[in-house]
Amino acid sequence: MVALAVILSDLLFGMMLGCVFAVVAHGLNLIWGVVKVVNIAHGEFIMLGAYGAYFLNVFGGFNPLLSAVVDGALGIFVGYAFYFSFLHRELRGKERITLRSEMVTLVSTFGLSLFMSNLAVVAFTGDFVGINWSPGTVALGFLELPLGALYVTILAVLIISTSVVFLDRTYIGNAIKAYSQDITATQLVGANPTKVASLATALGFSITMAGGALLTVWIPTGINPYMGALYAPISFVIVVLGGPGKMLGSLLGGLTLGVVIDVLQAFVPVSLAYAVAFLLLIPVLLFRPEGIVK
């Protein structure tokens, strides 16, 4: 009975962790799937979102959930700025992204990640900080669930499912989906490809930075300039697990990763659990490059 309870709570915590991982990776997934670009500096924008939540808490008394909304709004502007400074020159007038452009975006966003994380050390100092916010717990049978993590889980699922509905049911969402499939055809039916691609990038950044704010609930003392170096690879793995461009794939990949890490931790040291989780990427790329579910 006790053992069962431990396994159940491990599983539940793994799933909750997976949901927050999923929302952190979701912005990357959207950009990767639509614009076909991998932003190596993805982790640095998560870091920016986390610091956003931290400073809103320190100076405005905001809790991370409120900060996620503010971060999400800021992310729209950051995303547009990113699109027009890093992607526009490579994507403009092209029917599909070339391998050369792919390399340019990889290398330039890698430079950006180096630039941002080290600028953050100067601006925010290298110290670990955190947000002190705990709305209490709720009892669920024999399980004590922290309410903060529960709210985050709900919000994460809400954000991801809203984005799915948005892409499926609205005109502009359909335009984004069309762009991800065939750029020329999108133009033929009268959608401006630059508008569509920049909007998708902006939405991706909005979700990424909101995800950074939500993540702070899970890492009470873990906000620091180099946190991107952990959460960017986690996001890469999640997107590959779920399949780039599949919006529900983020949730699937996140849940898989969260459960794998949490369950493995019961048997091996934490760092080995993470090593296994990272290496999951290789067999998936080899055998199921379209994601673990077709």
Add this chain to the structure above:
Amino acid sequence: MRIAGLGVTFFGLLALMLLLLILPFAFPFSTSVILINLLFYTALAYSINFITGMTGYVSFGHVVFLGIGAYALGASADVYGLDPVLGVLLGAALGLVFALAIGLVTLRFRGVYFAISTVVIALAALNIVLELPQLGGSQGIILNLGFQPYSWYYTIWGIVLFEMLITYYINRGKLGLGIRAIKSDEDAARSVGVNVSALKLYLFGLSGLFAGAGGAVFAWTTSGVFPYETFSLTFSLQMLAMIIIGGVGTSLGPILGAVVVYLPSYYFLTVAIGTQLIIIGFAVVVIALFIPEGIVGTLKRRSASLRELLE
């Protein structure tokens, strides 16, 4: 002007290496320590140049081979009391073996998929080493090899010389034609009979070998191996920055990039560690977006007379 088919770049690099051969005797110790570091970064730059520079496969996790080389020297010197020079050879051998094993799987992935698979492998390697008590776990290995600046210097000098010769040989020969074909269009190269997979693996193996040797020298000069330091992705990023700034794939680019990246950062060391990386990051963004050929490529494009001279 060519002598026996070898151009000015070849003789220029040879002259530079000969100058570096006698330089430690002409200058005081402090200078040769700067030169050791400069040669160390040059070795790393040439090493990543083999794969990322020549084929366009961006190896973000290249530090994994440096770490393996460092641990090879660290463990062999610590446990078996192996001579450090043999440790460097061991580091090179293990770098080669791991590169072939990793390359066999990851080189099947194209573009971004290759890049991110190298990142996760480097991170996984760090996390595994942290849990290996034989390798000192999170404490690492502290070595007591003493201060041997001349041995350090000539070992790393020899590594760089080998790298330059091989790079030059590849770039000039028929091999280079095949490799450039892979870089511009892998499928087309395959269809005209270039053995794409073998060439890529060969280059990745070379780059792993030299990164392993460089990593072993790093452990030797710092008299210790510490997991977070040796597997720091910052190394990968610096290597990449050097070849991007110098000129990817060229014979001259890596050493130019190493000089341009390392020397200023040595003098700015007193300002703040982070500041140099901010500047390097910014430089990489600007160069990647606006002058993707780097210094050497841009000079070649701009001037017809230099096009003949620089390789």
